[in-house]
Amino acid sequence: MVIDGYVGYNGGINLADEYINEKMRxxxxxxxxxxxxxxxxxxxxxxxxxxxxxxT
Structure with missing residues (x-):
């Protein structure tokens, strides 16, 4: 993700109980x-x- 050409993020940011080890799925x-x-x-x-x- 690029924000205004000045800041960018790359990788995974999964926001769910399964990914914060709250559930052992x-x-x-x-x-x-x-x-x-x-x-x-x-x-x-x-x-x-x-x-x-x-x-595309």
């Missing part, structure tokens, strides 16, 4: 997300647009 689950700022946000935007073009 999937066993222990660890999820990771990364916040990007600066030049990396432009690269994230370009990668998204390239994948979007291939998929």
């Amino acid at each position: 999937f066993g222990h689950w660890k999820d990771t997300a990364v916040r990007l700022q600066g030049e990396g946000v432009w690269n994230l935007t370009v990668m998204f647009l390239q994948m979007w073009t291939v998929i």
